[in-house]
Amino acid sequence: MTIGSTEKERITTRQIRLLSRFVVLLIAIALGVRWLAAQSREAAAVFPLAPEAFVPALSPFIGLASAIGDRALHLSMLLCLPVATLSLLFGRWFCRNLCHVGLIVELIGKTRKKSGIGGVPHLGPWLVMLSLGSAIAGYPLFLWMDPLSIFNGFLSAWRQPLILANVLSAGCFIVVVVLSFVSPGLWCYRVCPLGFTQDLIGSVGRRVRRSRMQPNGGNSTEKKRVSRRGFLAAAGGATVGCIVAARPSDTCRRLTMRPPGVTEERFSALCVRCGNCSSACPQGIISQDPGGTGLLAFLTPRIRISPGYCSEHCNACGKACPAGAIPRLALEDKQNVAIGFATVIHKTCIRCMLCVIQCPYNAITTEYIFGRYYPVVDPDVCRGCGLCEVVCPVEGKAIIVQGIRQRILAPVDMDYPVKADDV
Numbered sequence: 001m002t003i004g005s006t007e008k009e010r011i012t013t014r015q016i017r018l019l020s021r022f023v024v025l026l027i028a029i030a031l032g033v034r035w036l037a038a039q040s041r042e043a044a045a046v047f048p049l050a051p052e053a054f055v056p057a058l059s060p061f062i063g064l065a066s067a068i069g070d071r072a073l074h075l076s077m078l079l080c081l082p083v084a085t086l087s088l089l090f091g092r093w094f095c096r097n098l099c100h101v102g103l104i105v106e107l108i109g110k111t112r113k114k115s116g117i118g119g120v121p122h123l124g125p126w127l128v129m130l131s132l133g134s135a136i137a138g139y140p141l142f143l144w145m146d147p148l149s150i151f152n153g154f155l156s157a158w159r160q161p162l163i164l165a166n167v168l169s170a171g172c173f174i175v176v177v178v179l180s181f182v183s184p185g186l187w188c189y190r191v192c193p194l195g196f197t198q199d200l201i202g203s204v205g206r207r208v209r210r211s212r213m214q215p216n217g218g219n220s221t222e223k224k225r226v227s228r229r230g231f232l233a234a235a236g237g238a239t240v241g242c243i244v245a246a247r248p249s250d251t252c253r254r255l256t257m258r259p260p261g262v263t264e265e266r267f268s269a270l271c272v273r274c275g276n277c278s279s280a281c282p283q284g285i286i287s288q289d290p291g292g293t294g295l296l297a298f299l300t301p302r303i304r305i306s307p308g309y310c311s312e313h314c315n316a317c318g319k320a321c322p323a324g325a326i327p328r329l330a331l332e333d334k335q336n337v338a339i340g341f342a343t344v345i346h347k348t349c350i351r352c353m354l355c356v357i358q359c360p361y362n363a364i365t366t367e368y369i370f371g372r373y374y375p376v377v378d379p380d381v382c383r384g385c386g387l388c389e390v391v392c393p394v395e396g397k398a399i400i401v402q403g404i405r406q407r408i409l410a411p412v413d414m415d416y417p418v419k420a421d422d423v
Contacts, residue, residue: 017097025100028055028151049075049319049328052276056148056322058094060084061197065131066270066323069140074324084201091202095188095195101147101176102188102195108177109184117186124196129230131193133237139244139269141237143323144299145193149272150176152322153299156275165288169275169299244269244296256293257303257384257403259286259317260310260337261327264405270325273299280320283308285386301326303339305386305401310339312360312385312414335361338409340384340401342377349374349398355388361412364388375399381412 031052049057056062063080067073086093095102127142134141143149154173157166179186188195258267259277278286278301285308288299301317303310312335318328329337342355346369355375356364363381366373375388377399386401 018103020097021100021103024055024098025103028100028148029155031055049079049322050276050280050316052152052280053274053320053322054079056146056152056272056274056276058083058098059146059148059194059197059322060087060201061128061131061194062143062146062149062272062323064197065135065140065143066272066325068132069135069138069266069270070324071138072324075328083198087198087201088205089202092195092198094198095192099147099194101151102192105176105180105184105187108180111181112184117183117190120183120186120190122189122196123191124193125200125230126233127191127193128196128200129233130237130240133234133239134241134244134269135237136234137238137241139241139266141241141244141269142193143270144172144273145191146272147176147187147192147194149274149322152274152276156279165290165299166275168290169273169288172273241269255403256289256297257305257340257401258406259301259303259326260315260334260339260406261318261329262325262406267325268294268297268300270323271300272323272325274322275301276320276322277301277317277326280316282314282316283311285310286317303386303403305389307390309386309390310384312383332411335383335414336409336411338383338404338407340386340403341379341382342384342386342388342399342401344375344377345398345400346370346374348394348396350394351375352393354391354393355399358387358391360385360387360414362414363412380409383409 031054057075057079060080060083063074063077063084067077083094127145131140131142150172153169157170176187179191180188256264258264273288275288278288285303285305286301287304289297289302291298293300293302313331315329315331315334318326318334320326321328342364344355351372351374353366353375356366361381361383363378363383364375365378367376369376384401384404388399389397389401392399
């Protein structure tokens, strides 16, 4: 009788966990395709985080490594604290009860009869310790392997024009699915850094509880061996992080336009490649880099001035970032960041002066050159927003915006009062 009751309780618990993960899956999809995104300008202006950033921000792996790497406490770190606390008490609680990616790979794995992962080493602990070690050096590695971010990147790929970079971004999740089909359990129990981050936090909780009960306990040879391996992995990650962070920036990377407020040195490491900024941009100018700016910047967001421009009334990309790679700048701060510089091509300019009229920062004036008046860009005022390039009627454009190392400029008087977020 007791055995039957216990079996029923196990079945009920399994069903509840299945249902809870399925609900989270629906919520993640709804947020991913922006069904539940804030529609009112007032809500977008008041709340500092876009709805689609919520699910990736729950990851303790992203929150912890990005906070250490950026030397700052991001909102994502605050959102992951409940999951981290539950992990401290119950280990992989999130994986068992809420992880929608785990639900998908588990259902796919059930189509196969056996796992076949017995001989595969545990890569997850090494990924976590390498990431945390390199984060201490200021350049966290492997954040892009977080499953919540991978799933968001998959959804984001279909909200944008189907280009190579988006297909590659969606392919990360497809790889996880294929691995789970070929070897059920391989991703969750051998690779997933989010799962092993919970294991790491849970082990800390167990040691604290054990030390309170047995002051001299927990000194076994096996535990020392595991601690030694973790220390070596963290030290190796710190070494790699220092080497990568100290590499010289090449010209190609310096000329890549990034979202406002980005620090190029650590951007490629802090970015989790979730694609949120690309889909959140109302102007459609943020796309993922297919590799043209180097391997380390693969699939990171870049700005292309087409079809729109970096509006002075928009800071949506920062609100959509779950890891703090793109700072959440207030509009007044964002308007003082120069992300590029406009250059006039005199031989193709027809002197229509539309760029002079439309520039929201009054950075373009006229000057008598070559016997005629031409537009002239003030480097101390131009933010590189790209509106001048958008309005230029010349085929091939007579004024072009190129990326620079971002810098903060002095505030300027604009042609109209600053509005709330126009996103």
